[in-house]
Amino acid sequence: MTQLTERGSSLSPHGHAAARRSQAVGAALLGGVLAAGLGLGALAVAVLLMWITSPFPDSGPGGALHIAADLWLLAHGADLERADTLSGVPAPIGLTPMLLAVLPVWLLYRAARHALEPPEEAAEGQDAPPARDPELTPRSVLGWVTLGYLMVGLAAVVYAATGPVHVVPLSALLHLPVVAVGAVAAGGWAAHERPFGALPEPLARALDHIPGGVWSALPRPLLIAALRAAVAATAVLLAGGALLAVGSLSWHVDAAHQSLSQLTQMWSGRIAVLLLALVLAPNTVLWGAAYGLGPGFTLGGESVAGPFGAAGYPVLPHFPLFAGLPQQGEGGPLTWSVLGLPLVAGVVAGCFVGRAATRSGDKAADGRWGGRETASAGALAAIGCGGAIALLTGLASGPLGSAALADFGPSWWLTGPAALGWTALAGVPTAFGLRWWRVRKLRPPDQGRAGDRAAGRAGGDGVVPDRGAVPGARAWERWRGGAGGRGRARGGADAAPGGGGGGADGLAAASTSAGASLSAGSGSVGWVSTESVSGESALPSPSPSPSASWWRRLMSQVIELPDAEGRPEADAAAAGEPTRSAATLVEPSDMSRSAHTPEAEPQLGAEPGRDSRRARRRGRASE
Incomplete structure (x- = not known):
């Protein structure tokens, strides 16, 4: 009996490994559940606060919680439907407030990153934390985080599938996994110090069909320079769109204040309207960028608002952001001047490419790239900028109803090619001009044209690609x-x-x-x-x-x-x-x-x- 009581219970090494594995799986699953729960909880607190302070609520706390779930799913890109319309036809709501989407994405990103971080060292006098099970791969951990998040998301879809304003289940089931996998992958990549590890096997098999000469024709320095130029051009377009939006609202500040007063007289209602305008601020910036690019945006039906004119506006509700819309009529020199925005973006992209095409600071340096490499980098930068603008404007637009309000916002298939064309038109000549100026300035007097031709044949750094x-x-x-x-x-x-x-x-x-x-x-x-x-x-x-x-x-x-x-x-x-x-x-x-x-x-x-x-x-x- 003494031997039995003194020996106690002990686990074999296999049992300890299984226990550590179960603990890691449970922590990862709980991290995903907490990320989804915190996002839903934050929106529920905000909506319930608005419902409590409203003097004339039209529903009970259950309706407020339904609205919170709808907003959480809308932040993931899911479409909503409003059933109580005058025509009896459900009106879709597909315009995603982009600032609202930051909260769930950031929470899931942090959950994935925390799940892969090594355990902290124990303080003096405390037991060391258990080490992670080596058999539990990072992909498995991220999969459990995603599963926990999607479990809460599925419950929210079931809960919000009914009511006056309800979610479209098919749209939610399509958008939720995409957003979850993207945020989790970004968090896992950041947790591993942003490495470029081995490719997954399916992607590696797909790349086997691409000839090796394609990779040799696009050196890594060229792609890095093109990526930086595309990011810089996109940032200039977004900054210009923000400037246009703020300037227009400042010009029509009286009309914006009047529309806010007509909506509600209560301070709680005004706070709710201002919060809605705040979460729509990134959408407004992208609308301004689309206006500066030339295609503009639509407000439903046959309406259009662009630098060359605005016409066909439908009857819009009173909303502060609508007060900043341009007046209907033909454009003039003031509106035409906004077309300088994409030219500035193209020049910035060309400066990035032109600087990368030469060896900076070396007085004896010749052109680092030839004409073909410089033109390729400028074209790739234009393609990257056009793709980024097309993606962002597609996210910033969507329907706000049926019939006339079915199309609301800029068209991605117009703004993307416009950004590509403007960036290439201004960026490629700027890159060639800056490269010529820097080579001419830094070239020694006795340097002939043979060096130019040899450098062009050799690629960037005197290396002949294989x-x-x-x-x-x-x-x-x-x-x-x-x-x-x-x-x-x-x-x-x-x-x-x-x-x-x-x-x-x-x-x-x-x-x-x-x-x-x-x-x-x-x-x-x-x-x-x-x-x-x-x-x-x-x-x-x-x-x-x-x-x-x-x-x-x-x-x-x-x-x-x-x-x-x-x-x-x-x-x-x-x-x-x-x-x-x-x-x-x-x-x-x-x-x-x-x-x-x-x-x-x-x-x-x-x-x-x-x-x-x-x-x-x-x-x-x-x-």
Whole structure:
């Protein structure tokens, strides 16, 4: 009996692992439930507060809770229906208040991120928290978070499927999983420090059908520059739309105040109207951006409001935001001037591309990209801006009723192509002009046009892309890991035909080939270039550790090698003597300032033989 009482109960290692797994699953499931419950609870508190302070409520607390559930589902993009209409035909409500959607998305994002974060360290004197079960993969954890969120969402759909204003079940069942999976995926990506890990197997199989030459034709630095330019152009359009909306409301502030007074005389009602206008503020910004792009927006029926005129307005209810609508009639010089907004956005995108097309700050730098690369980056930036504007305007519009109010807001299939066209029209010439100006300003006087042509043929950093037919998924992995495994240094390409035997040319070709091999083996994300002045060539510097953060692996590293007498290259170059070469790992996404001097290093893509002879002549003249 004593042995039984002293031995106590203990679990086997397998039992401990199962217990940890069950605890992690329960915590993830509970996180999703709490995220959905907090969103529903916040809206329920706000609606109940409005219902309590209303002097003439038309329903009980059950009706207020139904409205809260409807608003929560509407924030996910689900459509509502209003049954009590004069015609007897249910009127759809599909205009999503975009600011209202921020709350549930942010809560679910935080829940997913918290579920994958490592446990905190225990304080002194406390037991250490249990470690996570290694068999429970991050995808499984995120799946349980999503399941918990969708369970509460399904209950809300069942609860809000009846009533004067009810949700459309099919629309809710289509939109809820999309929003939940997107927010959970963003949270999981952020919890892992935003990595670019291995592709899922279905996506990898799909990429196998894409030829490897596609990835070689679109280097990663080009896509990064195009993405930045697209984001900048989209931000300019949104800022311009906000400026137009605020300016119009400020111009018609008296009409907005009058419409608010006509709606209600009670302070609680006015607060409710102002809150509704607040959650619709992002929609108003996108409407202003669509107005500045040219297509404008519609208010139902055959109405249109744009810079060239406004006509066909239906009878609209009194609402403060409607007071800022442009007056009906033909446009004039004042309304035509808003078309300068997309031109400014295109110029900003072109400045981003033009800056990326040249090596910034290097006085001896030549064009980093050729004309084809610059035009491709400008076109991709325009496509990205047009796609972003089309997506956002599609979310900012929707029906507010039947018949005349079935179409309300901007049309995504008009505003998207308009943004694409304006950005390409102004962005591509600006990129070419800025690239020409920077190359002309930074090019040394003795630099001929041969360097331009060679740099254009070599791509961005003197690297000739390998356009071999590599299967898509493997080519994508090599493209993502950098150009080191994708190309070869230009110096090696030029030196190889000279023979792989002895001599300076053979040594340069061998060292260049070794530099390309090191870059490919280490998976670095930079482009390795090896230039030779006196005939010798140095191996490139070792790449950063693959386990380091991806942004640290993108940092530039410049190594200064000593000459034959042990002096730094800068001292030798100042004395006018030939120097050894330096292997430079250049950051592809940020055209950082180079530390090389014009005397110490020839231009990327230039002819190495001519530069070597010129350097030797300068050395003999100095002697």
